[in-house]
Amino acid sequence: MPANAMSHVRIARPSRDLRAAERFWVSGLDLGVLYRHEADGIPGRHSLLMVGWPQAAWHLELVHDPAAPVDPRPTPEDLLVVYLGEPVPDALVERLERHGGKRVPAHNPYWDTWGVTLQDPDGYLLVLSSRSWSNE
CATH class of the missing domain: 3.10.180.10 (2,3-Dihydroxybiphenyl 1,2-Dioxygenase, domain 1)
Known part of the structure; x- marks a missing residue:
């Protein structure tokens, strides 16, 4: 299937604290938790949280690597x-x-x-x- 208007979009971002992010996006904006994965301290594994509205054609993926965290670097235009x-x-x-x-x-x-x-x-x-x- 080629990319078209029906293609689902994932926006992925690093997060310092997935629990804080979940409070904001889920409890604050009322997005749903679509998927969650905990790395459980396993090297090379990332923890992630996917949030969105169930019927939307997009979702936000927030990622945290406990072994090698990536510091978010948003700009004023992100x-x-x-x-x-x-x-x-x-x-x-x-x-x-x-x-x-x-x-x-x-x-x-x-x-x-x-x-x-x-x-x-x-x-x-x-x-x-x-x-x-x-x-x-």
Whole structure:
């Protein structure tokens, strides 16, 4: 099957602390845990956490290698944008903050106009946008 609009997308990132990441993404944003693997101290094995919405065509994979951790190095333009199509609920922002997120100003002021930017426990940015989006 060639790559096309039906192809599933995995976004993989290193994480310093998978438990902190899970609190933010699952308890904060309400993504589901799709898969979990614990390395259990076995050399060469990575711990990972896959999160997403079950019906989505994408998921986020967070990886931690306890034997050789990779430090996350997000830039101000490394964004995961979720288009809500309505004003960003204050309760959602507050829940993300309670679960380890930090509201930050966007590097690009467009996102401050059209949403809210939060930093996850690893320093990556989540934008909750009040706009809608379609690739059509």
